[in-house]
Amino acid sequence: MQxxxxxxxxxxxxxxxxxxxxxxxxxxEYPWIAPPENSxxxxxxQTSLLAAGLQxxxxxxxxxxLAGQLNYLKNSDCLxxxxxxxxxxxxxxxxxxxxxxxxxxxxxxxxxxSKKKLLRAPVTSLLEKHFISEFELISxxxxxxxxxxxxxxxxGTV
Numbered sequence: 001m002q003x004x005x006x007x008x009x010x011x012x013x014x015x016x017x018x019x020x021x022x023x024x025x026x027x028x029e030y031p032w033i034a035p036p037e038n039s040x041x042x043x044x045x046q047t048s049l050l051a052a053g054l055q056x057x058x059x060x061x062x063x064x065x066l067a068g069q070l071n072y073l074k075n076s077d078c079l080x081x082x083x084x085x086x087x088x089x090x091x092x093x094x095x096x097x098x099x100x101x102x103x104x105x106x107x108x109x110x111x112x113x114s115k116k117k118l119l120r121a122p123v124t125s126l127l128e129k130h131f132i133s134e135f136e137l138i139s140x141x142x143x144x145x146x147x148x149x150x151x152x153x154x155x156g157t158v
Contacts (some may be wrong), residue, residue, distance in 0.1 A: 002139070003108045005044050006098035008082040010074050015099055022101045024052040031060030033069050033080035044106065045081040051104035070096065083108070085138045088145060098145075110135065 007027070009015065015022050015030070027049070035041035049057060061072045066086075073080055074095045081103070090096045112131055114120075 003083050003085055003110050005041070005048065005081045005103055005108075006084045006087055007101050007103065008073060008080050008087050008096055009078075009099050010076070011094055011097050013077060013079075013097075013099070016097070022099060024054055024101075027052065027079060027101070028054050028057055031058045031076070031078045033072055033078045034059045034062040035069070035081070036063045040108070041081055041083075047106070048081060048103040084142050084145070085110075088138060088141045 015026060032045070034045060049055075060076070060078050061069070069080060070090070072078060079099070084098065087096060087098045112128060114128070
């Protein structure tokens with residue numbers, strides 16, 4: 001499954017009510033939640049913001065697990081970078097959404113690795129089928145979301 005990152009915010013974030021596309025300079029006006037230090041998401045956050053021309057952002061909260069970051073995100077005007085699939089899965093709660101702003105970041109691939117000749121228990125095959133089914137569903141939801149959301153100014157200009 002191909003996975004890319006988006007900027008996540010609470011559903012009633014002030015940037016979501018404006019009519020004009022979000023500008024990179026507006027992103028710097030809000031505090032950010034940074035993933036843990038050695039996380040690939042931390043690197044993606046830094047790369048994405050630098051590509052958007054933002055060098056100095058305020059980090060309001062850092063580290064902790066996903067649950068802690070989401071709790072802080074839902075109760076603040078902070079922004080963060082999350083995989084699109086995570087945000088899609090959280091949408092049914094109507095608390096977190098993706099900002100319509102395109103990010104320049106590496107596309108990550110998620111998948112399953114296994115040995116071909118390994119004798120597996122039946123439950124392992126069931127789990128594998130479940131993961132594949134869920135990856136396909138999430139991929140479909142992401143494609144649908146990407147085709148319906150106007151992702152701001154595609155140039156990412158300031």
